[in-house]
Amino acid sequence: MNHKHPHYPHLFEPLDLGFTTLQNRILMGSMHTGLEEEKNGFKKLARYYRERADGEVGLIVTGGVAPNRAGWVFPFSSRLASKAQVPKHRIVTDLVHETGTKICLQILHSGRYGYHPFCVAPSAIRAPINRFRPKALSEKGVRSTIDDFARCAELTRLAGYDGVEIMGSEGYLINQFIAEKTNRRSDRWGGDFTRRSRLPTEIVQAVRGRVGDDFIIIFRLSMLDLVKGGSSWDQVVTLAKSIEKAGATIINTGIGWHEARVPTIATMVPRATFTWVTGQLKHEVGLPLVATNRINMPDEAERALAERRCDMVSMARPFLADPHWVSKTRLGKIQDINTCIGCNQACLDHIFSKQTASCLVNPRACRELEAPVVMAQVSKSIAVVGGGPAGLACSCAAAERGHRVTLFEKESEIGGQFLLAANIPGKEEFTETLRYFKAQLGKLQVKVKLQTVPSVEALVAYDEIVIATGVRPRELRIEGSDHHKVISYQELISGQQEAGKKVAVIGAGGIGFDAASYLLHEPDSRPDPDKFMAEWGIDRDYRGSGGICAAVEAEPLREVFLLQRKTTKPGATLGKTTGWIHRSMLKRNGVKFLVGVRYLSIDDRGLKIEQQGETKTLEVDTVVVCAGQESQIELASRLDEAEISYHLIGGARKAAEVDAKRAIFEAFELADAM
Numbered sequence: 001m002n003h004k005h006p007h008y009p010h011l012f013e014p015l016d017l018g019f020t021t022l023q024n025r026i027l028m029g030s031m032h033t034g035l036e037e038e039k040n041g042f043k044k045l046a047r048y049y050r051e052r053a054d055g056e057v058g059l060i061v062t063g064g065v066a067p068n069r070a071g072w073v074f075p076f077s078s079r080l081a082s083k084a085q086v087p088k089h090r091i092v093t094d095l096v097h098e099t100g101t102k103i104c105l106q107i108l109h110s111g112r113y114g115y116h117p118f119c120v121a122p123s124a125i126r127a128p129i130n131r132f133r134p135k136a137l138s139e140k141g142v143r144s145t146i147d148d149f150a151r152c153a154e155l156t157r158l159a160g161y162d163g164v165e166i167m168g169s170e171g172y173l174i175n176q177f178i179a180e181k182t183n184r185r186s187d188r189w190g191g192d193f194t195r196r197s198r199l200p201t202e203i204v205q206a207v208r209g210r211v212g213d214d215f216i217i218i219f220r221l222s223m224l225d226l227v228k229g230g231s232s233w234d235q236v237v238t239l240a241k242s243i244e245k246a247g248a249t250i251i252n253t254g255i256g257w258h259e260a261r262v263p264t265i266a267t268m269v270p271r272a273t274f275t276w277v278t279g280q281l282k283h284e285v286g287l288p289l290v291a292t293n294r295i296n297m298p299d300e301a302e303r304a305l306a307e308r309r310c311d312m313v314s315m316a317r318p319f320l321a322d323p324h325w326v327s328k329t330r331l332g333k334i335q336d337i338n339t340c341i342g343c344n345q346a347c348l349d350h351i352f353s354k355q356t357a358s359c360l361v362n363p364r365a366c367r368e369l370e371a372p373v374v375m376a377q378v379s380k381s382i383a384v385v386g387g388g389p390a391g392l393a394c395s396c397a398a399a400e401r402g403h404r405v406t407l408f409e410k411e412s413e414i415g416g417q418f419l420l421a422a423n424i425p426g427k428e429e430f431t432e433t434l435r436y437f438k439a440q441l442g443k444l445q446v447k448v449k450l451q452t453v454p455s456v457e458a459l460v461a462y463d464e465i466v467i468a469t470g471v472r473p474r475e476l477r478i479e480g481s482d483h484h485k486v487i488s489y490q491e492l493i494s495g496q497q498e499a500g501k502k503v504a505v506i507g508a509g510g511i512g513f514d515a516a517s518y519l520l521h522e523p524d525s526r527p528d529p530d531k532f533m534a535e536w537g538i539d540r541d542y543r544g545s546g547g548i549c550a551a552v553e554a555e556p557l558r559e560v561f562l563l564q565r566k567t568t569k570p571g572a573t574l575g576k577t578t579g580w581i582h583r584s585m586l587k588r589n590g591v592k593f594l595v596g597v598r599y600l601s602i603d604d605r606g607l608k609i610e611q612q613g614e615t616k617t618l619e620v621d622t623v624v625v626c627a628g629q630e631s632q633i634e635l636a637s638r639l640d641e642a643e644i645s646y647h648l649i650g651g652a653r654k655a656a657e658v659d660a661k662r663a664i665f666e667a668f669e670l671a672d673a674m
């Protein structure tokens, strides 16, 4: 008998696909990790997927695998084109199939996004995000590409997978054939929409013909291209219907081409913003549909299913953050979910800089073999001083290993820099990380002593001392820097000080950008999908092609100048995959970027600066100092004087360019070594 889950009845309803049944409605979305190309990487990959399968996810879709050399995402990226490559995939499927989870391999042909000289496309039009110009496929080339998809699917079956996902979205090869903007062919593969969409339909037919009826075929369909010259809504529907007819089992949602200038997965995208588009297609086709993008907590996932917008929900990054997301949800342990905050810092930013993916909030991700939780042989008493990201992560990781941990925090609340980050509009997800840590501190019986700075004498009693006292804002040292107009970013973002209508922000690093963003918005503005879509020109009514329209005019709260001394592009240190979003948001709100600036003085008139040999005064009401940080190491110095050894982590160890990713990683490394 099928008992409904008391809180998440839709999430935990099995999905019967006719020839096989998925244990729940949760799909782990495709995500390249970098392990695919590492030597012996498949053993690590198998462990990585197995941990998510142990966490009870219904269906896993692997990272993209090319069906041939031209389809590589980058040189020598993973490919499945011959029998010799099958055994390494077997390691993955065998380990996953010891559980109730199913696993599909994603077949991804990158087309003109392929970062290599062999890339091909419907037409020889270079992508704006790639320096390699593709070769236009010949008719014979198109035929053999279809055959390569079918061959890859056949090998996938041989490797023990339960199915494939055919990547038809995000602006990759199939999407390039569908869109007029990238397909200028005049043969049977180009021209009107029917001919442009022939490739995806024939690929699905060819794959179905080769793998038989009892094999899952997911088609990832671009439901919202978010580029000019993309599909219209009618075309999306027409294609979905022909994909259904061609023999697909499930249709997954694709949102936005990689070259689209609209954020689709970054943290400022409100949760579940794009589920409406999948919901719109629900009325048109009979196949199960999967909703995607910025679904990271159970309530949003359940709501999308309950409102019949979809039949499954896909999450990719949330499974890096927490492999046990599903089992925790099933058991009602929502407080214990380590939530993906959408920062991209350790996942996509790593992949785009050729490093193995991991996760800012879970540095064990993709390191399941190298860095498992191992119980300590001797349970030690450990004092951790500082309740910011480093101290919190170290306390929890050490306690999880069986140590007895006491955490000292000088403020009345734990969180440190996370408390500030959570106040930035579009960074509200940081409150989830704080909720998670608070729950873990309780569960792991860490003794938390708030408003307490321990004495050296008190610390000596512990077996190990960890100093994670973090950073303090660097003070500005120019004439008038003690003027009442001058405030620190901490004072601004914590709400201790209010800024006037015209503001100069000194320092254009991550915090300068955050402070500018804070100044432009109402402090209590909450994530609002409709507002977000209007601001970024996403057309819910799908009046034109690609689902885009003109963005609404910004109504900034203040006039903001963002300054730096360097002459380089402001925000050069921001994340690889998110920096452009911050820059374009500030520009749209009229922020004036000034580079190559020398700060001279501050007085009642404002901030006096020199730029290109010219002296001028910015007549501002407030000057916010975001000039980096310095380590807070007073306690560490006292321990040095007393010749007591300790461990130093996070910003207290090195303030330059410290961020939560490094702080948490160092915390885990230390906790594992103690």
Ligand code: NAP
Residues within 6 Å of the ligand: 474, 476, 506, 507, 508, 509, 510, 511, 512, 514, 563, 564, 565, 566, 567, 573, 574, 575, 626, 627, 628, 629, 656, 657, 658, 659
């Ligand atoms: P940061 O990135 O080092 O930037 C500090 C800024 O202050 C620089 O723009 C620097 O530019 C300026 N500066 C340095 N010394 C100065 C001085 N004596 N007088 C005037 N200006 C000075 O540090 P942050 O902005 O404080 O950020 C700290 C860390 O948090 C960084 O690693 C950052 O990546 C991370 N973070 C990231 C994000 C994100 O969105 N990913 C958001 C917040 C923070 P000039 O020397 O050219 O003037």
Ligand code: SF4
Residues within 6 Å of the ligand: 317, 318, 320, 321, 339, 340, 341, 342, 343, 344, 345, 346, 347, 348, 358, 359, 360, 361, 362
């Ligand atoms: Fe999510 Fe950030 Fe972790 Fe990536 S690094 S999975 S975006 S929390």
